[in-house]
Amino acid sequence: xxxxxxxxxxxxxxxxxxxxxxxxxxxxxxxxxxxxxxxxxxxxxxxxxxxxxxxxxxxxxxxxxxxxxxxxxxxxxxxxxxxxxxxxxxxxxxxxxxxxxxxxxxxxxxxxxxxxxxxxxxxxxxxxxxxxxxxxxxxxxxxxxxxxxxxxxxxxxxxxxxxxxxxxxxxxxxxxxxxxxxxxxxxxxxxxxxxxxxxxxxxxxxxxxxxxxxxxxxxxxxxxxxxxxxxxxxxxxxxxxxxxxxxxxxxxx
Amino acid sequence: xxxxxxxxxxxxxxxxxxxxxxxxxxxxxxxxxxxxxxxxxxxxxxxxxxxxxxxxxxxxxxxxxxxxxxxxxxxxxxxxxxxxxxxxxxxxxxxxxxxxxxxxxxxxxxxxxxxxxxxxxxxxxxxxxxxxxxxxxxxxxxxxxxxxxxxxxxxxxxxxxxxxxxxxxxxxxxxxxxxxxxxxxxxxxxxxxxxxxxxxxxxxxxxxxxxxxxxx
Numbered sequence: 001x002x003x004x005x006x007x008x009x010x011x012x013x014x015x016x017x018x019x020x021x022x023x024x025x026x027x028x029x030x031x032x033x034x035x036x037x038x039x040x041x042x043x044x045x046x047x048x049x050x051x052x053x054x055x056x057x058x059x060x061x062x063x064x065x066x067x068x069x070x071x072x073x074x075x076x077x078x079x080x081x082x083x084x085x086x087x088x089x090x091x092x093x094x095x096x097x098x099x100x101x102x103x104x105x106x107x108x109x110x111x112x113x114x115x116x117x118x119x120x121x122x123x124x125x126x127x128x129x130x131x132x133x134x135x136x137x138x139x140x141x142x143x144x145x146x147x148x149x150x151x152x153x154x155x156x157x158x159x160x161x162x163x164x165x166x167x168x169x170x171x172x173x174x175x176x177x178x179x180x181x182x183x184x185x186x187x188x189x190x191x192x193x194x195x196x197x198x199x200x201x202x203x204x205x206x207x208x209x210x211x212x213x214x215x216x217x218x219x220x221x222x223x224x225x226x227x228x229x230x231x232x233x234x235x236x237x238x239x240x241x242x243x244x245x246x247x248x249x250x251x252x253x
Numbered sequence: 254x255x256x257x258x259x260x261x262x263x264x265x266x267x268x269x270x271x272x273x274x275x276x277x278x279x280x281x282x283x284x285x286x287x288x289x290x291x292x293x294x295x296x297x298x299x300x301x302x303x304x305x306x307x308x309x310x311x312x313x314x315x316x317x318x319x320x321x322x323x324x325x326x327x328x329x330x331x332x333x334x335x336x337x338x339x340x341x342x343x344x345x346x347x348x349x350x351x352x353x354x355x356x357x358x359x360x361x362x363x364x365x366x367x368x369x370x371x372x373x374x375x376x377x378x379x380x381x382x383x384x385x386x387x388x389x390x391x392x393x394x395x396x397x398x399x400x401x402x403x404x405x406x407x408x409x410x411x412x413x414x415x416x417x418x419x420x421x422x423x424x425x426x427x428x429x430x431x432x433x434x435x436x437x438x439x440x441x442x443x444x445x446x447x448x449x450x451x452x453x454x455x456x457x458x459x460x461x462x463x464x465x466x467x468x469x
Contacts, residue, residue, distance in 0.1 A: 059375050081379065088377035099372035103390045112386060113376035158372075165376060 010037045011070075012169050012200045013058060018067035020053060027053050028064065029224040035169065038198040042211035042232070045221035046247060051204045054221065055171050058202065059091040060084050072168040089117060092162030093171040096178050098154040100146040100161070106133065107142040110161045117165070125164075132160040136190050152183030156190055163194075170194065172203035208251060212236050220244050257433045259442075266442055269425030273450070276411045276421060279343045281404060284350025291355040296362065297380060306355065313352030319413050321345040326417040342414035346407065353403050361396035362388060394465045401458035405451045412447075422446060 013035035020028040027050045035041055043051045056062040057069060060076055069076040072090045077083035101109050110129035114120040120128070133139050136156035138149075146154055155175055162170060172191065176184040188210050195201055195214050205211050211218055211232060218235040220228040222243045228235060239245045291309065294302035313321065325348075326341035336344075365388050373387040415424035426443040430436045 061371055061374065085377050085379065088375060091375070093372075093375040095368060095372060097368050099366075099368035101369065101372070101387055101391075103394075113373075113378060116382045116386065117377045161376070 012037050012072055014070040016068045018057060018064050018069060020057060020062060020064040027224050031226060035200060035202060038200055040195045040201045040215045041217050041219060042215035043204045043219045043221060044211060049221040050224045051221045052173055055173050055202060055204050058171055059088055059093055089165055090168045091171060092165055092167035094158050094162055094175045096174045098158050100154055100157055102146050106144050106146060106157050109157060110164045114164050128164060132163050136160045150183060151179045152186045155187045159190055169200040169202060172201065174204050176207060262429055262439055263442055265429055266422060266425055266446055269420060269422050270446055273411050273421040276342055276346065276414060277408045280346035280350045280407050283347030284354050287347060287351035288354030288358060292358050295359060310352045310356050313349050318349050318410055321349055322413055322417050338417045338419035341417055342419045350407055357399045357403060358396055361392040364395050365391045397458060397462050397465060401454060405454055408450050409447060
């Protein structure tokens with residue numbers, strides 16, 4: 001996990017004054033956040049607090065109305081196909097519902113984007129896919145079809161697929177929420193190993209013990225703002241605001 | 254009076270069947286291309302594409318094919334453009350088919366889960382790559398049965414081109430009846446011939462469906 005000096009030296013995700021509204025409802029009311037290289041950020045908060053929307057702004061799945069966003073120095077420019085393509089190559093995303101491509105084998109799921117976007121040759125793409133599948137513990141599933149896998153296995157394939165683009169930051173949007181309880185552990189272990197290896201992670205999560213264990217900083221979102229931010233010991237051990245205290249006590253109850 | 258054998262009737266109908274097949278092919282290919290272009294324009298959200306395509310579909314789905322044939326044949330004549338039955342029938346059937354096909358395919362694309370669009374966008378795929386490699390193959394499976402079902406309708410729909418003097422199967426059947434005075438024989442042969450054209454298409458659809466579902 002990254003030291004404070006490292007975070008200060010290089011910012012991987014830089015968000016300034018980000019605002020986003022759905023119709024009359026302003027869901028993000030000015031977000032400022034700097035994420036350093038190798039930093040692991042957990043985003044927590046009630047549903048409707050804007051945490052998923054914030055995450056989806058980082059790779060442009062949601063269009064924001066005001067503010068600026070940079071990933072690895074690249075600006076997010078809505079409407080510029082070239083800028084979006086460049087930025088999205090630096091940002092991986094893992095979804096709650098896995099979203100594997102059901103018509104492609106596991107190996108081809110991993111190989112598709114590198115072959116199209118980075119023009120990776122078939123042989124080296126297959127080798128990379130094999131390596132990444134081994135890393136998530138699914139080396140023997142290369143030729144399997146996604147619908148033959150359990151939810152936990154599908155999610156691990158989705159992680160391998162995102163890693164194949166060699167992103168600078170990985171966005172995790174409640175990636176264990178759709179899993180049976182006994183399958184959560186295998187996915188979280190993979191994420192934890194990524195964190196240990198120095199991957200920059202931005203994750204929206206309901207797994208508080210995981211957030212406490214793995215993250216460098218925890219962001220508590222409330223009513224479209226970053227209400228409290230700090231190291232996990234402080235956020236979970238000494239919450240400063242009434243809203244965070246209430247949120248945490250509701251979880252215990 | 255000349256005596257016509259069944260073979261005479263059949264042979265002449267077979268010759269006319271060429272034009273039914275040719276007209277059907279023109280309608281499939283032309284309608285498919287125009288329908289695909291409309292589909293892509295809608296998906297890519299080109300300015301004005303959506304209302305234009307919707308109006309187009311409403312227009313051609315909301316009026317009888319027979320009227321469209323008459324309008325193509327006589328309507329263009331009003332503007333001083335002299336069209337042959339060939340051109341008029343090809344034009345009307347192409348427009349008609351494209352309106353139905355684009356709507357069938359739009360529904361098929363819409364049936365693909367939103368998460369597939371998001372996952373492929375997050376992997377930096379361009380719209381063309383998304384359609385070609387992620388959305389298209391999944392939409393295709395959904396699209397095959399209704400598309401082929403419609404193509405069978407088009408084959409039978411070409412019969413209407415007989416009213417503007419286009420000599421295909423039905424028109425030939427009428428002409429042969431007038432010469433032989435054996436309407437039941439002639440129209441029975443005619444029905445058999447339409448069946449022989451349409452049945453293989455349906456059978457092909459079934460095998461294609463199986464193949465698309467088995468494929469990984």
